[in-house]
Amino acid sequence: MPPLVEEKSRKSQSEVKETESRVDIESLRSRGSDEKSDDSDDSSASNQSLDDRYNRFSPARKLIITIVLSYCGFLTPISSTTVLSAVPEVAETFHTDGTTITTSNALYMLFMGLSPLLWGPLSQVYGRRPICLSTAILFFAFSIGTALSPNLVGFYMFRILTAFQGTSFLNVGASCIGDIYRPTERATALAWFMSGMLIGPALGPFIGGTIITFRSWRVIFWLQTALGGLGTVLVFFLLPETIHHRRCDEWTGLARKQKAREVWRWTNPWRVLSLFKYPNVIAAGIASAALVWNMYSLLTPIRYVLNPRFDLDSPILSGLFYLAPGCGYLTGTFFGGRWADHTVKKWIKIRGGERVAEDRLRSCIVFMGLVIPGAMLVYGWTVQMEKGGVAVPVIMMFVQGVAQLFCFPSVNTYCLDVMQERSGEVVAGNYMVRFLFAALGTGVVLPAVESIGIGGFSSISAGFLVFAAGVIALTTRYGRAWRERIDGRERRAIHGDVEDVENVENVENVEEKKEDKREETPSASSNGDGAVGSKSKEGSEIGKGEFREQGQEQQGPHQEPQQQKQQQQQQQQQHLGQQEQRPSQ
Numbered sequence: 001m002p003p004l005v006e007e008k009s010r011k012s013q014s015e016v017k018e019t020e021s022r023v024d025i026e027s028l029r030s031r032g033s034d035e036k037s038d039d040s041d042d043s044s045a046s047n048q049s050l051d052d053r054y055n056r057f058s059p060a061r062k063l064i065i066t067i068v069l070s071y072c073g074f075l076t077p078i079s080s081t082t083v084l085s086a087v088p089e090v091a092e093t094f095h096t097d098g099t100t101i102t103t104s105n106a107l108y109m110l111f112m113g114l115s116p117l118l119w120g121p122l123s124q125v126y127g128r129r130p131i132c133l134s135t136a137i138l139f140f141a142f143s144i145g146t147a148l149s150p151n152l153v154g155f156y157m158f159r160i161l162t163a164f165q166g167t168s169f170l171n172v173g174a175s176c177i178g179d180i181y182r183p184t185e186r187a188t189a190l191a192w193f194m195s196g197m198l199i200g201p202a203l204g205p206f207i208g209g210t211i212i213t214f215r216s217w218r219v220i221f222w223l224q225t226a227l228g229g230l231g232t233v234l235v236f237f238l239l240p241e242t243i244h245h246r247r248c249d250e251w252t253g254l255a256r257k258q259k260a261r262e263v264w265r266w267t268n269p270w271r272v273l274s275l276f277k278y279p280n281v282i283a284a285g286i287a288s289a290a291l292v293w294n295m296y297s298l299l300t301p302i303r304y305v306l307n308p309r310f311d312l313d314s315p316i317l318s319g320l321f322y323l324a325p326g327c328g329y330l331t332g333t334f335f336g337g338r339w340a341d342h343t344v345k346k347w348i349k350i351r352g353g354e355r356v357a358e359d360r361l362r363s364c365i366v367f368m369g370l371v372i373p374g375a376m377l378v379y380g381w382t383v384q385m386e387k388g389g390v391a392v393p394v395i396m397m398f399v400q401g402v403a404q405l406f407c408f409p410s411v412n413t414y415c416l417d418v419m420q421e422r423s424g425e426v427v428a429g430n431y432m433v434r435f436l437f438a439a440l441g442t443g444v445v446l447p448a449v450e451s452i453g454i455g456g457f458s459s460i461s462a463g464f465l466v467f468a469a470g471v472i473a474l475t476t477r478y479g480r481a482w483r484e485r486i487d488g489r490e491r492r493a494i495h496g497d498v499e500d501v502e503n504v505e506n507v508e509n510v511e512e513k514k515e516d517k518r519e520e521t522p523s524a525s526s527n528g529d530g531a532v533g534s535k536s537k538e539g540s541e542i543g544k545g546e547f548r549e550q551g552q553e554q555q556g557p558h559q560e561p562q563q564q565k566q567q568q569q570q571q572q573q574q575h576l577g578q579q580e581q582r583p584s585q
Helices: 002-054 060-095 098-114 116-126 128-147 152-180 188-212 218-238 247-251 256-267 270-277 281-300 300-308 315-333 336-350 357-384 391-404 408-418 420-495 508-528 537-546 560-582
Strands: none
Touching: 060 098, 060 128, 060 152, 060 188, 060 300, 098 420, 116 128, 116 247, 116 256, 116 270, 116 420, 116 537, 128 247, 152 188, 152 300, 152 315, 152 408, 152 420, 188 218, 188 315, 188 336, 188 357, 188 391, 188 408, 218 336, 247 256, 270 281, 281 315, 281 357, 281 391, 281 408, 281 420, 300 315, 300 357, 300 420, 300 508, 315 336, 315 391, 315 560, 336 357, 336 408, 336 537, 357 391, 357 408, 357 537, 408 420
């Protein structure tokens, strides 16, 4: 090619590049202005959508939903403790000892801790109502199986299956409360919801003790069956769908294989476990674990500790002691949630109208770090040293019950507030930790009391609570910064090299990203406009909303426009070269 032609060709190439760069800059500027206007429109639209979201149900309907959920939340915890008063009788029926039956109760609590890994994600995919209704029916059926258990193996199996179904009421029920109540109202509603969960374990031994005094232990589980049947009817007729958006609605038109892949993506237990990369979620888990450890460590050994202390020989008499914490839970219901909501509103005013999720936790620090540990120490050591008579343990158990209702609503509501879009999974993770420690406490309390005494074990529980209160205090001070640091790290990872991202929120792992990219390439080439037909809505939002808006180049749909640009440049160069060659010839 002659030098003149080469020089003109280079000039034409540079002009093309400058033109393209100017076009790109102008497009970015226009897109930025469009995004700013869109943001302002979106903010007003989002405020309107939030009002619509929480105004879907009237206050009366919300109250009915809360009552139904509180009743259903009462079923599984009461089943965990009704058998405590009947342990000797059940052991005699199956020709075993009391430790073996107590172990079945620990397994009951263990599977209560494992089930949220399934029910929490499933409620995000298919909605709250189908999960609550199906598990209510199964709880009813397995309660019948427990009442008819022919041997110890059957008793174990049906108890475990009952626990696995019943925990969905606690996990999904808390998410339902978060669906229908505003953040400044949730703690009060959650206090009423959790009153059923907390009163159940305290009331269960009294009911069990009364039944076992006059009837067979199997009547306990027939009563549980009747309660479960009533819960099924209430859920069927009175519990509507409360979730704001079901993931399964995004999969319309997908092939069966693609739907199966999306179901696994959203119900994978790792979605729940991966949330523990957030120190905030870990802190809430530690607080819940300490509270439940203390509760079941207090309730489990009452018959073994207080009966010999006060020379009681009847199950119904020892069952009366369980009414003290139960009355405390009921009393705390009227004040604990309101105190948490009051604390949030107070700090909103202090911050000039800004709501920070961690401010809610300030309402429980004193009760968790001072009131409950103090009551536990007085209870344990006065019983061990045989001081104070009956009044001291009764008063201390009542005080603990009230104080726990000042702690649980605050921690539970924080789980709903801290990650609203994944509230079901956050609550599931919290309940998993909670009931795993409940199982641990139930399993070790009797051997520990026999080894170090009720005073020593109460000291361990008090120390655990003080430690948890310290963690919560740190969370109120640094929790917001923890969240922003992790979210910022993930945003930088998303906007940079996608291949190095691990555990990015809404994208489970690198392998899934690679699969999505491989799926995008043929889809883009087949559609011709870069649309990805086989991706779910979530993948589309991540691909378009996060990567493309930031101007980052991706493989797949972006390869085709790049190739087209290169081909156009080559064609323009060839055309200019041909025009220059003709005059010279």
